[in-house]
Amino acid sequence: MPTLTNFSDLLAAARETGRPLDEILLAEEAAERGLPAEQIFRTFRERWAIMKDSVRRGLVGGKSFSGLVGGDAKKVMDFTRGGDIAGGSLVAKCIAYSIAVLEENSRMGIIVAAPTAGAAGMVPGTLLAISEERGFDDAFTARGLVVAGGFGALVAGKAELSGAAGGCQAEQGVGAAMAAGALAFLLGGAPEVSVHAAALTLQNTLGLACDPVAGLVEVPCVVRNGFTAMLALTGAQTALAGVESVIPMDEVVEAMVKIGEAMPRSLKETADGGLAMTPTGCRIRNELYQIR
Amino acid sequence: MISLLDIVGPVMVGPSSSHTAGACRLSRVARALLEDEPVEARFELHSAFAKTMRGHGTDRALVAGALGMEVDDANLKDALEIAKGRGLAYALKPRNMGPEAHPNSVAIHLKGKTRSISILGASIGGGMIEIREVDGFPVSLSAKDPCLLLFYEDRPGMVMRASEIIGRRGVNIASMEVLRRGKGDQAFMRIDLDAPLPIADVAALKQMPGVHRVHVLDRVAGGAPIT
Numbered sequence: 001m002p003t004l005t006n007f008s009d010l011l012a013a014a015r016e017t018g019r020p021l022d023e024i025l026l027a028e029e030a031a032e033r034g035l036p037a038e039q040i041f042r043t044f045r046e047r048w049a050i051m052k053d054s055v056r057r058g059l060v061g062g063k064s065f066s067g068l069v070g071g072d073a074k075k076v077m078d079f080t081r082g083g084d085i086a087g088g089s090l091v092a093k094c095i096a097y098s099i100a101v102l103e104e105n106s107r108m109g110i111i112v113a114a115p116t117a118g119a120a121g122m123v124p125g126t127l128l129a130i131s132e133e134r135g136f137d138d139a140f141t142a143r144g145l146v147v148a149g150g151f152g153a154l155v156a157g158k159a160e161l162s163g164a165a166g167g168c169q170a171e172q173g174v175g176a177a178m179a180a181g182a183l184a185f186l187l188g189g190a191p192e193v194s195v196h197a198a199a200l201t202l203q204n205t206l207g208l209a210c211d212p213v214a215g216l217v218e219v220p221c222v223v224r225n226g227f228t229a230m231l232a233l234t235g236a237q238t239a240l241a242g243v244e245s246v247i248p249m250d251e252v253v254e255a256m257v258k259i260g261e262a263m264p265r266s267l268k269e270t271a272d273g274g275l276a277m278t279p280t281g282c283r284i285r286n287e288l289y290q291i292r
Numbered sequence: 293m294i295s296l297l298d299i300v301g302p303v304m305v306g307p308s309s310s311h312t313a314g315a316c317r318l319s320r321v322a323r324a325l326l327e328d329e330p331v332e333a334r335f336e337l338h339s340a341f342a343k344t345m346r347g348h349g350t351d352r353a354l355v356a357g358a359l360g361m362e363v364d365d366a367n368l369k370d371a372l373e374i375a376k377g378r379g380l381a382y383a384l385k386p387r388n389m390g391p392e393a394h395p396n397s398v399a400i401h402l403k404g405k406t407r408s409i410s411i412l413g414a415s416i417g418g419g420m421i422e423i424r425e426v427d428g429f430p431v432s433l434s435a436k437d438p439c440l441l442l443f444y445e446d447r448p449g450m451v452m453r454a455s456e457i458i459g460r461r462g463v464n465i466a467s468m469e470v471l472r473r474g475k476g477d478q479a480f481m482r483i484d485l486d487a488p489l490p491i492a493d494v495a496a497l498k499q500m501p502g503v504h505r506v507h508v509l510d511r512v513a514g515g516a517p518i519t
Contacts, residue, residue: 004293005293025296026296028293029293029295029296029297032293032295033295040296040297043297044296044297044300047297047300047301047303050303064307065307065347065349065369066347104306105306105307106306106307107306108305108306108307108312108349108368108369109305109306110303110304110305110306110364110366111303111304111306112300112301112302112303112304113300113301113302113304113309113313113418113419114299114300114301115299115300115309115417115418116308116309116310116417116418116419117304117306117307117308117309117312117313117419118307118308118309120306120309123300145300146296148299148300149296149297149299149300150296152296152299152300153293153294153295153296153298153299154293156294156298156299156417156418157293157294160416160417161299161417161418162309162310162396162415162416162417162418163310164310164339164340164394164395164396164417165394165395165416165417170417178299212344212347214347215343215344215345215347215348216307216344216347216348217306217307217308217347217348218307218347265339265395268340268395269310269340269344269395270339270340270343270344270395271343271344272343288347289346
């Protein structure tokens with residue numbers, strides 16, 4: 001029977017049953033939909049295939065719908081191939097792949113929202129990077145995708161995941177937290193470790209404004225997916241090392257909701273504040289929309 | 293719990309789950325309610341929806357939904373041109389719906405050859421939507437699960453007769469809502485079902501004395517497809 005309403009329920013279920021997070025979450029989804037868990041997992045495998053394809057298409061390059069962004073993922077990958085990199089190939093891939101998905105999104109290409117389109121980069125970007133670096137097969141990596149989906153669903157039960165309602169913290173913050181939980185899971189962390197990874201990541205995105213230039217999912221959204229992918233990696237790394245979130249995940253989510261409510265509307269996807277209203281942001285908007 | 297496949301999903305044409313995929317789904321609901329090929333579509337956009345419309349392809353997505361396209365249809369980005377070819381006239385304009393309205397709200401008016409429909413809805417994140425008004429009746433619809441909407445004359449026994457037709461088929465009612473404009477005036481019933489109702493039973497509902505019209509919404513706004 002469906003019983004999970006928050007992360008504390010999820011951890012209690014993991015403790016009581018000894019089952020891994022993905023199994024608990026798939027069983028929950030199966031019970032609610034009245035479908036076998038294997039059938040739902042097959043859909044996750046299909047979505048994973050589309051996600052990987054969106055990274056591949058994104059790395060090819062090409063300009064966005066507006067012409068404002070495009071080609072940055074390719075730049076990061078090309079630079080990485082030269083070997084002259086700051087953070088090793090895992091870091092480089094996490095950044096490039098996450099940006100690639102968002103560049104494909106900005107060209108009106110096909111992507112998988114996770115949890116939203118503007119935050120669709122971190123989950124596939126980091127999961128593909130880790131699976132390549134560690135030699136994980138698709139069946140195993142897709143189990144991480146289930147964990148990411150479950151974490152996102154638990155947050156979405158308490159908070160609306162849109163920049164318009166909660167700012168960027170509710171989109172990329174949650175996407176990064178989902179990715180962090182999944183990474184910790186794939187790297188063998190216990191259920192508590194996965195939840196700490198998500199909590200540490202989410203709390204470090206609190207207050208993040210949604211202030212897109214000209215209202216487009218381009219600046220800063222596209223490159224930001226590469227940056228928040230790094231937060232996900234940091235979350236997984238610290239939690240796996242035994243760092244715990246002092247504030248439990250369920251309370252971090254509550255804090256996110258309250259901060260979202262307190263944020264002015266100008267910083268919630270209206271393009272009326274922040275980067276969107278800088279002189280350069282205004283100039284780009286005016287040029288794009290031919291406003292004088 | 294919210295579906296995991298609504299979070300890792302939808303599979304969609306970019307760039308925005310709220311402003312592209314959600315917008316397309318809202319329009320798809322209006323089209324499903326029209327039950328006809330629309331010849332005219334008018335969209336009134338509130339707040340964030342209006343402000344970032346062109347940049348998010350919201351205009352294309354709304355028109356695409358009115359044309360019946362799904363959120364992962366690669367033709368979505370050419371919807372404005374396709375509408376011209378298919379004889380759909382469209383117009384979009386901003387409308388301030390007040391401080392209480394969800395920032396991603398839109399009113400959609402579709403006109404077919406013989407009838408028209410108006411809905412008001414909001415895109416509430418990650419491609420999920422909520423319909424808040426149908427032809428002036430306040431409702432709360434996600435359009436994810438199978439659902440029936442009945443417009444009828446307010447008189448005794450209507451709820452009983454409708455539920456009898458549904459129950460006879462063994463279909464379970466998940467939840468329902470009954471409203472009316474006034475005693476004996478036009479009334480409205482929303483019935484959420486655990487499974488779709490066969491066409492023959494929908495026809496039986498339509499033939500009930502006092503029923504003006506019955507709409508069927510069967511996962512129009514993508515309860516995530518399970519293959």
